[in-house]
Amino acid sequence: MVYNFKSIIKGFDIKGKFVSAAPYGSGHINDSFLIITDEELPNKYLLQRINTDVFQKPDRLCYNNFVVIREMQDFYKNKPGRIPLKLFPLKRTKWYHFFTDADGNIWRLLNFIENSEAFEIIENTEIAYEAAKAFGEFQTMLKSFNPQIIYRTIYFFHNINKRIKDLKRAVKQDKYDRRKFAEKEINFVINKQHLSDEVSNLMSTKKIRERVTHNDTKLNNVLFDKDSSKALCVIDLDTVMPGSILYDFGDMVRTFTSPVSEDETDLKKVKVRLEIFKALAKGYLSELKDFLTKTEKENLILGAKLMTYIIGIRFLTDYLNGDKYFKIHHPNQNLDRCRNQFKLLSSIEEQEAEMQDILKKYI
Ligand code: ADP
Ligand code: GN1
Numbered sequence: 001m002v003y004n005f006k007s008i009i010k011g012f013d014i015k016g017k018f019v020s021a022a023p024y025g026s027g028h029i030n031d032s033f034l035i036i037t038d039e040e041l042p043n044k045y046l047l048q049r050i051n052t053d054v055f056q057k058p059d060r061l062c063y064n065n066f067v068v069i070r071e072m073q074d075f076y077k078n079k080p081g082r083i084p085l086k087l088f089p090l091k092r093t094k095w096y097h098f099f100t101d102a103d104g105n106i107w108r109l110l111n112f113i114e115n116s117e118a119f120e121i122i123e124n125t126e127i128a129y130e131a132a133k134a135f136g137e138f139q140t141m142l143k144s145f146n147p148q149i150i151y152r153t154i155y156f157f158h159n160i161n162k163r164i165k166d167l168k169r170a171v172k173q174d175k176y177d178r179r180k181f182a183e184k185e186i187n188f189v190i191n192k193q194h195l196s197d198e199v200s201n202l203m204s205t206k207k208i209r210e211r212v213t214h215n216d217t218k219l220n221n222v223l224f225d226k227d228s229s230k231a232l233c234v235i236d237l238d239t240v241m242p243g244s245i246l247y248d249f250g251d252m253v254r255t256f257t258s259p260v261s262e263d264e265t266d267l268k269k270v271k272v273r274l275e276i277f278k279a280l281a282k283g284y285l286s287e288l289k290d291f292l293t294k295t296e297k298e299n300l301i302l303g304a305k306l307m308t309y310i311i312g313i314r315f316l317t318d319y320l321n322g323d324k325y326f327k328i329h330h331p332n333q334n335l336d337r338c339r340n341q342f343k344l345l346s347s348i349e350e351q352e353a354e355m356q357d358i359l360k361k362y363i
């Protein structure tokens with residue numbers, strides 16, 4: 001895709017003029033570009049093309065981004081070492097932040113957080129502790145958000161029943177004739193449906209409180225300082241909306257504990273590392289121990305199983321649907337990712353007792 005970056009950048013209320021653009025980062029959803037302008041420092045920005053297939057109501061997303069980032073700017077003032085995101089307004093209307101180009105693409109411009117990196121794999125316990133603490137602290141910030149004042153940017157995002165229904169539809173339609181390659185994985189989903197009953201029971205009886213949560217607490221959604229390896233900022237705020245602590249804790253376990261990424265195809269390597277889990281639990285609960293309810297604390301591992309199950313189902317569904325949702329770089333990547341996640345789910349189940357024991361120390 002060729003974009004007219006010069007005219008896009010002109011739409012935003014910044015001093016500099018466009019110099020260059022280069023693709024940046026490895027998110028699965030939006031298209032991100034590092035922009036350089038001719039200003040005095042800082043002359044870098046992160047420009048993102050919003051994926052409007054995923055976020056179908058951009059005005060609502062814009063509102064959510066605005067209120068969450070405004071809160072973050074206040075909140076990080078008292079957190080030494082943290083750098084908040086900044087969202088630049090449009091030149092034309094200073095109160096709106098999403099720019100629509102001539103082809104109908106929707107863009108936002110953020111401050112580029114310098115000297116930062118996002119990890120795909122956790123290499124040591126310090127990083128696990130830091131990232132989990134940053135997400136825990138972010139949750140503390142979200143305490144003040146009433147679920148009524150924030151939009152649901154994606155409906156039924158972590159709703160397991162909806163995800164299973166979507167999978168069943170994809171299996172039935174089998175538009176790309178791929179079902180025959182995924183029978184084992186489809187059966188795996190069916191055999192684990194008890195997980196969905198357990199969670200649905202907790203959620204529908206309101207035993208687990210709905211809170212505003214991040215909902216995409218994957219490791220590469222925290223930026224780290226390249227030199228000090230300290231967390232700088234929680235990013236990717238598009239799914240901040242009503243959700244559950246179980247989802248956020250679960251997605252951290254899913255993306256922190258395996259020694260290999262979700263793209264690894266050598267499944268022997270996929271497993272939960274307990275020492276990383278311990279550091280994660282310590283970091284997250286050092287922030288939230290007194291805030292979480294007893295039921296939330298008792299169900300954190302269920303959250304880990306749920307999120308790993310859900311994302312495996314989502315990768316499988318996308319594979320059957322012809323890879324329309326998640327970015328892929330080679331054929332079968334979504335099926336490979338699904339296999340990887342189901343292996344991780346089995347590893348969580350095998351080590352559940354040890355994980356529960358570790359949690360007891362921190363809750
Ligand atoms: P996606 O929804 O596609 O995952 P993200 O907002 O997570 O998009 O951004 C993709 C990647 O871009 C991140 O993983 C990170 O590496 C990088 N990134 C995002 N925001 C910034 C920023 N403000 N400064 C520097 N790097 C960033
Ligand atoms: C997507 O945008 P990114 O890459 O941080 C996805 C998450 C998945 C994740 C799997 C809005 O996250 O839900 O868990 O990929 N985000 C959305 O890697 O669907």
Ligand code: MG
Binds near residue numbers: 027220236
């Ligand atoms: Mg991301």
